[in-house]
Amino acid sequence: MSIEVSGGRRGLTDPVIAATILAAIPDQPLETQRKMNYFVTPRGRRLNEYEVLCCYTQPTPDWIPGGLDWGDWTQKFHGGRPSWSNESTELHSTDWHKHRDPAFRWHALYVKDKAEEWRYTDRFLKAYSADGHVRSIDPVWRDEVLGDYLGAFGFSEYGLFNSHSSVVRDCLGDTLRMSSAMIGLDKVDNAQMIQAERTFLAKLVPGFDESTDVPKNEWTKGSIYKGARETVEEIWQGTYDWNEILFSGHMVYDPLFGQFVRREFFLRLSAYYGDNLTPFFINQMQLYHSQTKGITTDMFHTCLADDPEFGDYNKRLLRAWSDKWLPRTVNALKDFMGIFAKIPEIKGVTSKDAIEAALERVFDDWKRDYADPIGYKVDTSALIKTVLTGLK
């Protein structure tokens, strides 16, 4: 028979071709080691699919710690800057391939979860609208807070999303890169879901303005988000060290400012103002925050702070970065306190004592989960006092 195959004949199903193929296949497999990436040290007891599909996809040479290749880069930037290089970050590691997403999400698992969340969102919105829930929302909360301040918070999430672009370009590990892209996508997802909620309200409530004009004006010119905007701008475009971008955004700013705004303001207060819609979206964001926390604490605590050779050095640097980013974050919170003057007061909920208790929860969580593991000493009471000076 001719060895040129035409007419769409397939080796698997065409009897003549298949017979030739089967005759050529050895009687026994030539190799008994069937585990791909068998040389990888698993994080758990056994290598999992995430480790098989992700580990060592980054082709770095061995002079970038953890790399398996040798030699220089085959093509560098104009002027000779390397494709990837150790000097792109101040932190040091004995192995940039050590990081693992605690949920072991490779692409298929990540999109599967998010697709389910989108389908459920669609079903929820249909049920919510058919049930007439929107009637119970306090109009000031709906028109001012959701229309303006929730919309403005979307810009904070959007700015943080964009801060991941240079991280995705520059970071030195494969699992680091994939995790960074996913936690970045979660941030733009948050921004888009905030807009989705506003668009949804506009469909239900005649006159509700879904456009981004008012929130954008609030974000860029208003006082409530001024400190937040300045911090996000600095994280996004003022910082070049990809580790510092991740640390400032996910280990200082978002666990403090983001958590207060999402959990302690929008999530806690919504029900008091008759709003059962916003908690649906905020709870999705809280899920992403929790997953991100798992990822970034693995990066900075498990891998970098506990690095066998550079752990102490890294911790000193992380404490220095905390010194740098904490005041800006506190300032962002202080400015945000101005929002309480915009909503009808509810005693024990929006009064000063309740706000203080909310801040204590956020700062206590942050101290335990982010500051203590790197030995960062902080007087949270003093910081809370500073924030509260922003209350009008």
Add this chain to the structure above:
Amino acid sequence: MAISTATKAATDALAVNRAPVSVGAQEVHRWLQSFTWDFDKNRTKYSTKYKMANDTKEQFKLIAKEYARMESVKDERQFGSLQDVLTRVDAANRVHPKWNESMKVISNFLEVGEYNAIAATGMLWDSATAPEQKNGYLGQVMDEIRHTNQCGYINYYFAKQGQDAAGHNDARRTRAIGPLWKGMKRVFSDGFISGDAVECSINLQLVGEACFTNPLIVAVTEWASANGDEMTPTVFLSIETDELRHMANGYQTVVSIANDEAASKYLNTDLNNAFWTQQKYFTPVLGMMFEYGSHFKVEPWVKTWNRWVYEDWGGIWIGRLGKYGVESPASLRDAKKDAYWAHHDLFLLAYALWPTGFFRLTLPTAEEAEWYEANYPGWYDMYGKVYEEWRARGCEDPSSGFLPLQWFAENNHPIYIDRVSQVPFCPSYSKGASTLRVLEFNGKKHSFSDQWGERMWLSEPERYECQNIFEQYEGRELSEVIAEGHGLRSDGKTLISQPHTNKDGKLWTLDDIKKIGCVFADPLKAL
């Protein structure tokens, strides 16, 4: 408190119409362009000589959750086929042995391109100013993660279920031993991420994806299927459904710089350099993988190349961009000549260097030799005769003590490596265009095989400083290099690479190589 007018209106509306309402992806996306804001430091961290327009829109308008939904549906279909039907019919064990070997290279090498494209599109996401354009690049970032995982999945599947797992199970480290790897890094890794951001986009999207992934990802599925492999079409065709969005991104990049003055000065030079960069490696390597890595053939590589590269890409796709000042690359004519013989020249060298691979290679059978001669008249006199001589001298038999590399030395045909493309060449024994030029810079010699690459090096020698295998392994004995690079099977003595795929043939061991005493030497030092 009294209800507002708006709440009353909503209540009244609800009394009339209780139809459930939701929000679609497009309804959210229409606001995306307004998500950004101006501030002093809002500019890219990666320099480019071009200016991308602020209001560039994207063609495919996705939001994060809709992207996830779309991709998840594709995954269900793909993994469903792989894990269900194909496993039940033992499909991985019904692949021709030559093709099983080819997929060790094709899937893993494509994987590194997909991986580096994550970083490349991260850079483009950073460089764009318009939120919609950023969004398009973000979609591609996620796609490239998907494709990285998919390519890995093919090696994973073949390792778990196929006839020879070695090479599939550890390609990410054993690929570093041999000379084909550096060329792949240049064309599909560093070429994507190191340079002017727009130049990188041209390399990745306008040339890499629009031109070469057509043969690489689409045409390869026909070759796979002909040789019994239905796993590769299942995965690669799913990869290709995402590539349309990437081609659109590349198109939009050109649109976004079309009105910038720099475009008229630099764009066609950047395009020509990108095209030569990609074709210098892919024209010979893809042709070699298809024709020499298979038993059953689909069509001569030169025909595939002409259709995909010359007519479709060079003619139609680039033609569409003509209104933005884009011209067909000046080097296209030289590339067309390469498409005829370059892959035959390369296989001669690759086979000679077989011990440095992570896959088994096979000499053409008598039937295959006939096919080559019929489609490439003159093939036998140049290559067929040599392969016959090698076979007669026992190149497949470990007890012969003969490595084809010796034939090159005996006949005074030194093998060099082009500094810019990292592609090996033998100027004194090749049918394709191959000239040797040697230049010295900073105390080191550099060899070049063509004027286009040499010109790139002369403009910027500091970009091309990567050592090749002769420099890296100089003075070292071959078996030592193989062992250090983990080129052995799990028995600790048999090489992963072999010079045949005969089911009854003897396998070469590290000792067989050591007995020969082959020591690496840098050919440039002899000049």
